[in-house]
Amino acid sequence: MTPFTYARAASVPDAVQQAAAPGTKFLGGGTNLVDLMRETVERPSALIDVSRLRAGIRGLDDGGLLIAAAARNTAIAEHRGVRERYPVLARAILAGASAQIRNMATLGGNLLQRTRCTYFFDDAGSRCNKRTPGQGCDAIDGLNRNHAILGASPACVATHPSDMAVALAALDAVVHLSGPGGDRTVSLDDLHRLPGERPDIETVLAPGELVTGVALPALPLYAHSTYRKVRDRSSYAFALVSVAAALEVKDGVVRDVRIALGGVAHKPWRAWKAEAALRGGPATEDAFRAAARAELADAKPLAHNAFKIELATRTIVAVLAELHGARA
Numbered sequence: 001m002t003p004f005t006y007a008r009a010a011s012v013p014d015a016v017q018q019a020a021a022p023g024t025k026f027l028g029g030g031t032n033l034v035d036l037m038r039e040t041v042e043r044p045s046a047l048i049d050v051s052r053l054r055a056g057i058r059g060l061d062d063g064g065l066l067i068a069a070a071a072r073n074t075a076i077a078e079h080r081g082v083r084e085r086y087p088v089l090a091r092a093i094l095a096g097a098s099a100q101i102r103n104m105a106t107l108g109g110n111l112l113q114r115t116r117c118t119y120f121f122d123d124a125g126s127r128c129n130k131r132t133p134g135q136g137c138d139a140i141d142g143l144n145r146n147h148a149i150l151g152a153s154p155a156c157v158a159t160h161p162s163d164m165a166v167a168l169a170a171l172d173a174v175v176h177l178s179g180p181g182g183d184r185t186v187s188l189d190d191l192h193r194l195p196g197e198r199p200d201i202e203t204v205l206a207p208g209e210l211v212t213g214v215a216l217p218a219l220p221l222y223a224h225s226t227y228r229k230v231r232d233r234s235s236y237a238f239a240l241v242s243v244a245a246a247l248e249v250k251d252g253v254v255r256d257v258r259i260a261l262g263g264v265a266h267k268p269w270r271a272w273k274a275e276a277a278l279r280g281g282p283a284t285e286d287a288f289r290a291a292a293r294a295e296l297a298d299a300k301p302l303a304h305n306a307f308k309i310e311l312a313t314r315t316i317v318a319v320l321a322e323l324h325g326a327r328a
Helices: 012-018 033-038 073-078 080-085 087-096 099-104 107-111 164-170 272-278 285-295 307-324
Strands: 005-008 024-027 046-049 057-059 065-068 174-179 182-187 210-216 225-230 241-250 253-262
Touching: 012 046, 012 174, 012 210, 057 080, 065 080, 073 080, 073 087, 073 099, 073 107, 080 087, 087 099, 087 164, 087 225, 087 241, 107 164, 107 210, 164 225, 164 241, 164 253, 225 307, 241 307, 253 272, 253 285, 253 307, 272 285, 285 307
Parallel strands: 005 046, 024 046
Antiparallel strands: 057 065, 065 210, 174 182, 174 210, 225 241, 241 253
């Protein structure tokens, strides 16, 4: 492990100021960053501990919730307001990791965790444009069963590993940021970038910018939501495909809907095409299936992951049918 300095931030402005030094990384729970440091994929010269900043969950004037970036995953999943008004988020967190990891991991760190692509972690023997720009991507012609089918590029086919972020994408969450240029907000859907030619640039965060919280809008639709994760084993594993969804149906017609997918793209994938296809139409399994196929029409599978197209289609249909009360 590369030598580094450590300091604990006393406040958000203090953290931002300390992060101005080159090679500095923010440290939350450390459940991803420390692993990457051990593998020498990440080599920060300084760590700024932000795990004790703004850890609460409070109500907003519009009836929504603001979750501080340092809030632990366990605290979020157990919060009564989250469980009752945003069940998709609580279920995604519980599906994402063991209790021990949930007790350590923070909201901000979860959003910014990096891919678990084995080629990305293999610093000694594999080419990876995300790790070293311009090096190449061994996953494209390698073992790519777990890799992206949507939004990938010739430079990178890695997927985003977070379950929580998929739920937040379906909830129209807004991320609060603080940096050298002041405070700003960005939608969760816009926080992460698709790989393009620079997969090493994973978010829209500016240098030294810190996630301080996430706001959940108040919408009755979100209370009727759920999360389903399909994985190779029932113990804690990353998603082959996951679906976060919320559905409102009246008189057999879809009044409103939110869908986001995990395990299929470089970022949490908001299913805008499927949502548009469903709104105002019948709440039937045939309609759910047609909407899922519309969303996945542009999928570009690799040698070993074409099964994800049908798996994602069936999972979307099953989740929407469950929310509608029909047999999946």
